[in-house]
Amino acid sequence: MDVGYDFITPELMQAIFFQQKNLVIYPYLDIKHLKALELFTAGHSSIELDCTALNDIISILEHQEGIYSQSPPFFFVFNASSKIVQSVQEIENVRYIINTNENVESFANGSQLLFYNKKSKKFVNPSLENNSELEFETELFRQSQGDQDILQDLIMQIKGIATRIYKEFVESGDEKRVQAILEEYESVFPRKFWSRILQFTQNFFRIVIPEEVTKSMVSSIPRVRSTKLNSSSRGNETDFSMEYEAILSTCRSIAQAFITSLHDYRSEHVNPANLEMVQLYDPKELYNYLRNHHWKDGISADFIEQWVSFKDVLDDEESELFFGLFSKLNISTKYLNLNEITQENKTIYIQNPSPPIIKNKETLKISSSVKDLYSSPPSIKNFVQFKEWILAQLDELERNR
Numbered sequence: 001m002d003v004g005y006d007f008i009t010p011e012l013m014q015a016i017f018f019q020q021k022n023l024v025i026y027p028y029l030d031i032k033h034l035k036a037l038e039l040f041t042a043g044h045s046s047i048e049l050d051c052t053a054l055n056d057i058i059s060i061l062e063h064q065e066g067i068y069s070q071s072p073p074f075f076f077v078f079n080a081s082s083k084i085v086q087s088v089q090e091i092e093n094v095r096y097i098i099n100t101n102e103n104v105e106s107f108a109n110g111s112q113l114l115f116y117n118k119k120s121k122k123f124v125n126p127s128l129e130n131n132s133e134l135e136f137e138t139e140l141f142r143q144s145q146g147d148q149d150i151l152q153d154l155i156m157q158i159k160g161i162a163t164r165i166y167k168e169f170v171e172s173g174d175e176k177r178v179q180a181i182l183e184e185y186e187s188v189f190p191r192k193f194w195s196r197i198l199q200f201t202q203n204f205f206r207i208v209i210p211e212e213v214t215k216s217m218v219s220s221i222p223r224v225r226s227t228k229l230n231s232s233s234r235g236n237e238t239d240f241s242m243e244y245e246a247i248l249s250t251c252r253s254i255a256q257a258f259i260t261s262l263h264d265y266r267s268e269h270v271n272p273a274n275l276e277m278v279q280l281y282d283p284k285e286l287y288n289y290l291r292n293h294h295w296k297d298g299i300s301a302d303f304i305e306q307w308v309s310f311k312d313v314l315d316d317e318e319s320e321l322f323f324g325l326f327s328k329l330n331i332s333t334k335y336l337n338l339n340e341i342t343q344e345n346k347t348i349y350i351q352n353p354s355p356p357i358i359k360n361k362e363t364l365k366i367s368s369s370v371k372d373l374y375s376s377p378p379s380i381k382n383f384v385q386f387k388e389w390i391l392a393q394l395d396e397l398e399r400n401r
Contacts, residue, residue: 007036008148010137011123015114016040017155018137018196020095020203024085025116028101031078037097039152042159043204044074044095051079058087064094082107089113136196143188152256153263153283154188160267161185162201169207179217184272191217240291244284246328250321253314259283261307262290269294304331 015021017040025034031048038046051057057077064073075096077084082102089112108115108125115124144151164181168174182194189197198214201207248255262283266272270290294300314322 006118006121007033008039008151009121010134010141012037012116013040013137013140014134015116015123016097017042018200018203020200021114022088022095022112023097023114023116024100024104024107025097025118026100026102026104027118029078029099029118031076031099034076034078034097034099038074038076039148039155041074041095042152042155043071045071047073047075049075049077051077051081051084057084058091061088061091061094061096085113136193139193149255149259150282153259156260156263157185157188157267158197158200159204160263161189161197162204164267165198165201166205166207169209175213175216178213182217187272237288237292240288241284243291243329244287247325250325251318253310253318254322254325257310258307261303262286264306265290265303299331 012023016023016037023037031050035046035048049057049060054060057080061075061077064075072095075094077088077096077098080098080100082100082104085098085100085102085104086107088096088098089107105115105117105124107113116122117124140151140154143154161181165178168178168181182189182191182197194217195214198209198217202209247258263286266286274293276285291299295303308322
């Protein structure tokens with residue numbers, strides 16, 4: 001029986017993420033398991049195409065530049081026929097993973113596509129790039145310790161580094177400044193893996209980094225790095241893990257957007273040299289660091305704006321969870337409407353102390369301490385808070401019967 005975890009492997013990470021290859025998986029695979037590979041599509045917006053419901057898949061892929069998105073599209077095409085698999089090979093500059101129930105091995109020879117047999121868990125045709133080693137991919141899996149959220153954060157860090165390198169090459173072409181970017185992350189991504197990060201940069205942005213530049217960076221003498229923070233220096237820090245767990249216990253969409261925004265904020269505002277290794281790839285540790293050093297009085301509006309910018313894709317139930325979460329964290333719910341944000345109010349929106357403990361890990365349920373948060377009835381205009389106050393009173397009455 002197929003499960004999504006079967007496809008989270010170093011081999012598929014190498015093909016889809018580092019080499020930026022398109023892939024055909026066969027035979028039939030359920031879409032929810034196929035979409036597990038979305039983990040390796042950093043920098044893209046995923047789009048599902050069902051060949052049984054759409055007449056002209058090829059035309060859609062050929063004219064994908066007309067699809068509006070801040071990120072280039074990545075298509076998950078399922079229920080494809082062998083004719084579609086054969087035809088897509090003529091299309092250039094589009095990313096996709098196709099699933100078909102037909103035997104398409106005959107198309108693999110000489111193809112730019114990679115064909116993956118899910119039963120044997122092997123590629124039918126080898127990778128076209130001479131890079132069979134999986135040391136970096138294996139190291140990333142080791143660091144994540146089986147946690148897909150941590151693995152996603154590591155992948156997003158690599159994507160962020162690549163973006164900085166790309167912009168540096170375009171704007172200045174200064175090799176030393178590119179090397180300085182890589183050195184910032186040397187505690188997480190050692191020098192021996194820099195060539196793989198540069199490989200990803202070339203493949204994703206379709207640029208050429210001279211081979212001599214890569215060799216000189218990898219072989220250059222490492223500079224002396226400052227001593228990292230140790231546990232003794234963190235003895236007086238506050239533990240904000242309860243806030244972090246409350247956020248992650250809402251729903252997957254909200255939690256994923258939170259972790260992505262956390263990484264983006266770190267990339268833009270935090271010097272990696274000030275972080276311990278675990279703080280670079282563990283979102284909870286990073287959140288605790290930010291709350292103790294950058295957000296001592298509360299989370300800044302810049303981060304909140306980034307976090308809620310995806311809210312339009314949420315359904316009604318998820319949106320209600322978002323409002324409920326903000327109420328519990330004492331964040332003004334007006335920040336769920338970006339049009340209401342003013343430049344003069346850009347500082348603190350989560351106030352200490354930490355929110356109440358959330359006991360239910362699936363959804364954000366009302367806790368017994370919420371009644372203390374609203375000792376008097378809130379305005380009915382704030383319906384979420386008013387509903388929570390009513391529920392808290394009912395719970396209290398039930399307990400005292």
